Amino acid sequence: MDYLRLFLVFAKIGGFTFGGGLAMLPILQREIAEKRAWVTQEQLMDYYAIGQCTPGIIAVNVATFVGHQRKGIFGGVIATLGVVTPSVIIISLIAAFISNFQDVLLVRWAFDGIRPAVVALVINAALKIVKKSLVDAWTVAMFAVVLVLSTLTNVSPAVFVLAAGVCGILLKGGNRHAAAA
């Protein structure tokens, strides 16, 4: 029963995400952090950070992570299958029956409204996360550096995530030693 619920929740998330991994964030926040308390907003951040520097698709990686943390290896597999199942069904149907889906007028019209809606949703979701993760001057500084450098350069996200992890250990660990000495 728990596995079925895990599958269905992630199928819902996969079926209503329009766009990339980031577009999944608002629905993930609602479904698994706010409505069900399976994870905290902070944990969701951690999974996003790791999902960006491991191979594969960010949205799927986050699903695998949540599934595994909740229900072990089998949970990871179930959540992964859940998040990809709507895509497999919808795309197969379109590929089989509609040869020029992107030319269907109504679809184009709808997407002209869905895209701005996604912009509003992701900005709202990002604001929640920024508030939670910027806890002091150091984190504000790291946030600003990553934001500027990732906008201006093509450096891999993995580099920023790993560097920030090391900075975290040095800053916090260093402070503790200083306090002890």
Place this chain on the structure above:
Amino acid sequence: MPLLLELFLRFFYVGLFSVGGGLATLPFLKEMGETTGWFTAAQLSDMVAVSESTPGPLGINMATYVGFQTAGVPGAILAVLGEVAPALVVIVAVSHVLMKFRDSKYVAYAFYGLRAASAGLIAMSCLSVAQLTLFNKGVFAETGNPVMAFNFWGFVLAVVLFVGLRKFPKLHPIAFVAFGAAAGIGFHYLIGG
């Protein structure tokens, strides 16, 4: 090699080496089309358009599309399984290690820094999503006129929905997506196309 096995293995390779989301798989798919002759570059750009206009993670939609065009429903399923298999193994391993060292203070210290970087990356992707939606770089390059390139109607809709999100935080995100779709159809209907 049987076609289905080849599909699985080729997508396994894509899943293993593309780091950073759906669009990162695009160069690999381009190369796949050229080596196998399964699809042309023009078909690939159609697939991107369809994948962007349907729900679900972009990378998974692309894998389904290629798999289906190549070998029907079994092809779609094996392409998707191939694409997610490497990440599944890596993430389960990372997640397992994290659970083991959950109480280590060094893990907590690392995440203290990592969350700030993660927030920075999310803010960056947010800005690029907003730019892609609200500002047409192609039109700007062609006309040099920023006013023509600006999606004024989309901007108004995004602002209205953002205010709605702050006012009605209990409303489900899906409701806002549905409202956006209805507004898009209504807008085009009113202006006649």
